[in-house]
Amino acid sequence: MIRKLILLIYLLFNTYIIAQNSISGKVLDHHSGEPILGVNVIFLDTNIGTATDDEGAFFLTNIPEGKYILRFSHISYDEYEVQITIPFTGENLVVELDSESEELEEVYVNATRSSRTIENEPTRVEVIAGEEIEEKINMDPSNISMVLNESTGIQVQQTSAASANSTFRIQGLDGRYTQLLKDGFPLFAGFSGSLSIMQVPPLDLSQIEIIKGSSSTLYGGGAIAGLVNLISKQPGEKRELSFLINGTSALGLDLSAYYSRRNDKYGFKVLASRNTQKIYDNNDDNFSDLPQVERYSLNPDFYFYFGEKSTLRVGGIFSFEERIGGHVDAVGGNNNSNNFYAEKNNSGRFASQVQYTYSGVNNSFTFKNSISVFNRKLSLQNYTFEGKQFSTFTEAVYKIIKGNYDWLFGVNLYTEDFNDESDVILNRSYTDITYGAFVNNIFDINKTLSLESGLRFDYNNDFGFLPLPRINLLIKWNEKLSSRIGGGFGYKIPTIFTEKSDELSFRNIIPVNTKNTEAEKSLGFNLDLNYNTIIFDKFTFSVNNLFFYTRINNPLFLNFNNSNNYYEFLSYDGYFDTKGLETNLKLTYGYYKLFAGYTFTDVKSHSGGVTSGFPLTPKHKLGLVLMYEVHGNLRIGVEAYYTGKQSLEDGTATTDYWMNGLMIEKRFGNFSLFINFENFLDTRQSKFGPMYSGSFESPKFAELYAPTDGRIINGGIKINL
Numbered sequence: 001m002i003r004k005l006i007l008l009i010y011l012l013f014n015t016y017i018i019a020q021n022s023i024s025g026k027v028l029d030h031h032s033g034e035p036i037l038g039v040n041v042i043f044l045d046t047n048i049g050t051a052t053d054d055e056g057a058f059f060l061t062n063i064p065e066g067k068y069i070l071r072f073s074h075i076s077y078d079e080y081e082v083q084i085t086i087p088f089t090g091e092n093l094v095v096e097l098d099s100e101s102e103e104l105e106e107v108y109v110n111a112t113r114s115s116r117t118i119e120n121e122p123t124r125v126e127v128i129a130g131e132e133i134e135e136k137i138n139m140d141p142s143n144i145s146m147v148l149n150e151s152t153g154i155q156v157q158q159t160s161a162a163s164a165n166s167t168f169r170i171q172g173l174d175g176r177y178t179q180l181l182k183d184g185f186p187l188f189a190g191f192s193g194s195l196s197i198m199q200v201p202p203l204d205l206s207q208i209e210i211i212k213g214s215s216s217t218l219y220g221g222g223a224i225a226g227l228v229n230l231i232s233k234q235p236g237e238k239r240e241l242s243f244l245i246n247g248t249s250a251l252g253l254d255l256s257a258y259y260s261r262r263n264d265k266y267g268f269k270v271l272a273s274r275n276t277q278k279i280y281d282n283n284d285d286n287f288s289d290l291p292q293v294e295r296y297s298l299n300p301d302f303y304f305y306f307g308e309k310s311t312l313r314v315g316g317i318f319s320f321e322e323r324i325g326g327h328v329d330a331v332g333g334n335n336n337s338n339n340f341y342a343e344k345n346n347s348g349r350f351a352s353q354v355q356y357t358y359s360g361v362n363n364s365f366t367f368k369n370s371i372s373v374f375n376r377k378l379s380l381q382n383y384t385f386e387g388k389q390f391s392t393f394t395e396a397v398y399k400i401i402k403g404n405y406d407w408l409f410g411v412n413l414y415t416e417d418f419n420d421e422s423d424v425i426l427n428r429s430y431t432d433i434t435y436g437a438f439v440n441n442i443f444d445i446n447k448t449l450s451l452e453s454g455l456r457f458d459y460n461n462d463f464g465f466l467p468l469p470r471i472n473l474l475i476k477w478n479e480k481l482s483s484r485i486g487g488g489f490g491y492k493i494p495t496i497f498t499e500k501s502d503e504l505s506f507r508n509i510i511p512v513n514t515k516n517t518e519a520e521k522s523l524g525f526n527l528d529l530n531y532n533t534i535i536f537d538k539f540t541f542s543v544n545n546l547f548f549y550t551r552i553n554n555p556l557f558l559n560f561n562n563s564n565n566y567y568e569f570l571s572y573d574g575y576f577d578t579k580g581l582e583t584n585l586k587l588t589y590g591y592y593k594l595f596a597g598y599t600f601t602d603v604k605s606h607s608g609g610v611t612s613g614f615p616l617t618p619k620h621k622l623g624l625v626l627m628y629e630v631h632g633n634l635r636i637g638v639e640a641y642y643t644g645k646q647s648l649e650d651g652t653a654t655t656d657y658w659m660n661g662l663m664i665e666k667r668f669g670n671f672s673l674f675i676n677f678e679n680f681l682d683t684r685q686s687k688f689g690p691m692y693s694g695s696f697e698s699p700k701f702a703e704l705y706a707p708t709d710g711r712i713i714n715g716g717i718k719i720n721l
Contacts, residue, residue, distance in 0.1 A: 021086050022061035025093030027052050027072060036074060036097060037479075037532070038540035043084075044069040049590060050537045054479060058537075072097060075588065079631050098244030110184055111209040111229040113218055113408055114442060115364070115401060122442060122452035122474040124484045124528050124546070126151070128208040135627075135637060137202055138663050138674040139714070141246050141254045142275040142295075143600030144200045144208075148228070150623060150641065153212060153546075156197070157616065159503050161691060161701040161708065162325035162343040163224040163291050165194035167499055170212055171548055172578045172603035172617045174499050177492060177522075179215070182230040185353050185370045190497040191389040191418060192374050195347055199319055201297050203244060203256045204271040206233045212582075213548060214524040214653050216490035217454040217470040220414060220436050224490035224522040224552060235260035235303060236265035244516045248715035250290055250709060251278035254716075267303030279324075279331045282710045283686035284697065289708045291325030291343075301353075310358050317351040317372075327696050340696045344379040345503075363400045369393065378505055381697075385506045386422040386599040387429075393417065406442040408454075411435075418495075428496050428511045433461045438468075450474040452486070463519040466491050480533050487525035494557075494569060496522065500558045501567070509558070509567045517556065518571045524550035539589045546582040551575055574607030576614075595625040612645060615703055619657075646705045654705045657683050675715035684710035 019429045027039045035056025042049035043063070052058045063086045072080045077097040084093075109118050109125045118125060130148060140146040141263055149156035150169050155169045167175030180187045180196055189197035208230055215223035233240070239261040246254040253276050260269035273296070280290035301315035324331050326342035351372040358365045370393045377386040395412035413435055420428040438456035445451060456468040470488025477483070494517045501509050528546040535541050554571040580601040587594040599621040603614040622642040629635045639661045660681050665674040685691065685706035692699040 010462050021063040021065060021088070022059065023059070023063065023070075023084065023086070023088045023093060024059040025095060026307050027056045027095045027097060029060065030096040030098045032307055033389075036077070038534055038588070039072055039074045039097070040075070040540075040588070042071050042073075042590055042593055044071055044081075051534050051540060053534060053537065073590075073631070075593075075669055099524070100195075109209050110231055111181070111215075111227060113208070113397065113399070113410075113440065115399065116406070116442070119449065120474070122472040122484060122486065123211060124213075124472075124486070124526055126212070127211040130206050133202060133205050133208065135635070135663065137244070138665055139661065139678055141203065141244055141256060142201065142252070142277075143198050144202050144205075144230070145197050147202065147208060148197060150625075150639070151210065152584050152623065153599050153601075154210075154623075155618070155621070156706045157499070158708065159194040159324070159499055160343065161704055162288055162341070163323050163345055164198075164288075164325065164708070165323075165345070165502070166198060167194045167502075168197055168228075169617075170210075170225040171550065171580065172601040173550065173552075173576075176498055177222065177225040177469075177490075177552075179219055179223040179227040181219075181227060181650075183353075183355075184229065185368065186372075186393050187230070187412075188374075190391075190416060190495055191376055191387055192347070192349070193322075193502045194499070195321070195345065195376070199295065199297070199321060199347075199349070200230065201256060201271065201273040201275070202256050203242070203273065204232045204299065205230055206270070207231045212546070213486075213550065214470065214488040214490035214522060216522075217438060217456045217468045217488050218440065220412065220434065220456070220458055220468075221460075221466070221491050221493050221519075224492055224520070225550065226526070230252075232299075232301075233258075233260060233269065233310065235269045235301075237262060237263040241721040244716065245720040246714055248712055248714040250280045250282070250712045252276065252290075252714070262303060262305075265305055266303065269301050269303075271297070271299040273297045280709070281328050283685070283691065284682070285691055286328050287341075287692060287699065288325040288328065288331060288493075288573045289684075289686075289691075289710070291323050292331050293323050295319065295321040295323075309360060310356070311324060313353070313355045313357075315353045316355070317349060319347075319349040321345070321347050323347075336719075339381070341381065341699050342379075345376065346375070346379075347376040360523050362402065363398070365399075366395075366397045368395045380505060380507075383505070383507055384422050386420075388419045388421060390417045390419075404444040407440075408440040410439075411437045416676045426510055428506075428509070430495065431461075431510065432493055432495075434493070435459045448476045454488075458491075460493055460519070462514040463493060466519060466521075481529070481531050481703065483527070483529045485525075485527045487523065489563045490522040490524065492520040492522075494518075494556045494571075496569065498556065498558065504558075504567065507567060510569075512556075512569045516571070517569060518554045520552055520571075522550055522552045524548070535648070539587055541588075544582075544584045548582070549577065549579040551577040556595075572605070572607060574605065576603065576605050578603040591628050591630055593625075593627040593629065595623070595627075597623040616646050616703065617648050618644040618646045620656075632670050633667055637661075637663040643706070648703050648705070655688050656704055657688075659683050659707065670721055671717055671719045673715070673717055676713070678712045678714065679707060679709075680711055680713075682711040684708060687712075 039052040041058045072082045112123045136147040158166045212226040215227045242258045244256040256273040275295045277293040279288045279292040298318045304312040323345040327340035330340035330342040353370045372391045374389045392415045397410040400407045416432040436458045440454035442452045452472040454470045458466040474484030492704045494512045530544050532542040533644045553575045557572045583597040583598045625639040627637045641659045645656045662677040692701045694700045
């Protein structure tokens with residue numbers, strides 16, 4: 001009996017000792033030595049894990065004896081693994097992490113033109129990083145519309161039922177109020193309209209920067225609602241060669257290749273892509289839900305390095321597209337369907353880009369120049385709209401950092417020349433020339449307050465001087481809580497290229513009369529709150545709330561004149577405004593990441609004491625994404641997006657709807673396989689009502705408020721050599 005009692009006491013003691021096995025330590029940044037908050041610390045193949053606190057410290061207990069792999073992971077750092085034997089007899093474990101690709105610890109946002117990290121920038125900027133772009137490439141590698149549409153506060157709006165042309169809106173405002181840039185160069189403007197985002201392949205992008213609210217002080221006219229700056233990859237000493245092949249159940253095929261390499265004196269990169277889509281009619285109404293498309297793109301860039309401080313970049317963009325939608329037989333060339341409706345867009349873009357950069361210790365100088373030619377021919381039955389747009393952009397910027405001040409001085413010149421080659425009578429050709437000069441300052445008042453102020457003066461050949469001040473304030477309340485508040489003025493030069501005129505195919509639209517119209521002018525404010533913390537020592541949690549308001553005075557609108565059956569542009573006797581809220585939430589635990597984004601948008605027009613809402617603008621949008629990702633091995637994502645009710649032009653309310661998707665990617669060494677089930681519940685507008693009325697020869701298409709293509713499965717292979 002005594003022996004049994006002694007054995008029992010021994011077993012209980014050993015169990016107690018095992019239960020007390022523990023390990024503690026600290027995680028630091030390899031370069032700065034600062035503690036890192038929110039690092040996931042996990043024993044692989046167990047459920048034992050935690051996250052580091054504000055001091056970078058962690059503590060794990062109740063660990064059975066044995067040998068384990070202890071993994072340290074954080075979204076901004078490279079993963080680190082170490083073999084641990086339990087009981088652990090060493091001192092407190094100290095781990096130093098390197099920022100991912102040596103870059104993510106210092107995320108610079110080019111769109112603000114500053115030399116600061118995103119955490120220290122008073123202007124609110126959203127960054128879509130490389131990994132998220134990779135996820136969206138798996139869903140649609142043909143263009144950037146998917147990336148933008150699934151970002152909080154942005155709505156991609158289809159403008160043509162036949163051709164599936166689309167534009168994008170920030171905070172409910174028309175696409176013409178947003179500037180689209182690539183590496184700081186204007187990418188598309190005016191005439192390209194609803195073809196713009198449909199013609200940008202994403203394979204060479206490293207990040208996407210989004211500024212919501214007026215950015216006209218830094219970039220001039222057109223940035224009333226904000227700007228989107230696409231940042232391309234830079235050639236590195238290690239060669240990068242990647243290929244992508246993607247096929248879809250909707251008869252689409254995407255082929256892309258990217259190559260880059262540099263040495264001490266020279267660098268080179270090139271993106272080449274071919275995107276094809278056969279006509280696709282998923283609801284059997286004999287009209288295309290996806291048009292027939294054939295597009296070729298080539299983007300080469302050459303770099304010349306003059307020592308460590310000076311770089312010259314010379315590049316180009318070449319793109320050709322043929323897009324045909326309408327009746328299936330007409331698009332297919334059936335001889336018996338000559339009078340059936342068809343809509344054909346032939347377009348070509350040719351652009352040169354030159355950039356010289358000198359970077360000193362406390363100063364820098366940048367010179368940019370681009371020349372762009374965009375041709376487009378829109379052909380309908382008995383009607384053609386054809387034109388050529390010639391645009392130039394030249395800019396010089398000098399930047400200096402002195403003490404607590406960042407100073408930026410710049411001058412630029414925009415020219416735009418449009419030649420209407422289709423209608424001699426209306427002759428909608430025009431020339432715009434805008435000169436600009438601007439100054440911007442960031443002043444660090446103390447460690448918790450940074451003030452940014454700027455002023456621009458533009459002069460346009462038709463609308464005179466346009467002053468554009470702005471101001472932003474960054475407040476760091478503590479390590480977990482910060483906020484930004486700011487606002488500024490903006491403007492947009494009137495042209496015939498609006499969403500409404502694009503929907504009308506520019507038929508019977510007369511030129512803008514500069515004597516009867518005014519430049520559209522705006523005033524906008526933003527306030528955001530950012531909070532980051534650790535929950536239960538295991539979950540990293542962050543939330544951002546943005547409150548916004550933008551008002552556009554004397555906005556341009558298209559009016560039908562009954563006396564001559566023409567559409568004419570007039571300045572609205574009143575104003576438009578948009579106000580609302582965006583909330584972004586992120587929760588991370590181990591390999592799991594949960595993203596949630598909600599947008600409330602209230603857009604109204606005000607004139608003569610009457611207030612009315614905007615058509616095709618949902619007040620409520622919600623996005624939910626759950627990701628499981630083992631870095632470099634496996635990625636699984638499930639998403640759900642809700643779009644609330646909208647109103648049509650006649651005030652009729654539409655139905656609300658959900659869209660769901662599932663994406664899986666598995667990596668095998670230098671290549672990975674992916675498959676994506678987009679909109680797998682097959683949500684589409686044709687389920688809510690007919691897509692057109694009338695005859696095959698002269699259809700009247702329904703207003704578009706929901707997807708037209710329905711369920712699509714795509715999959716392919718990515719190769720990195």
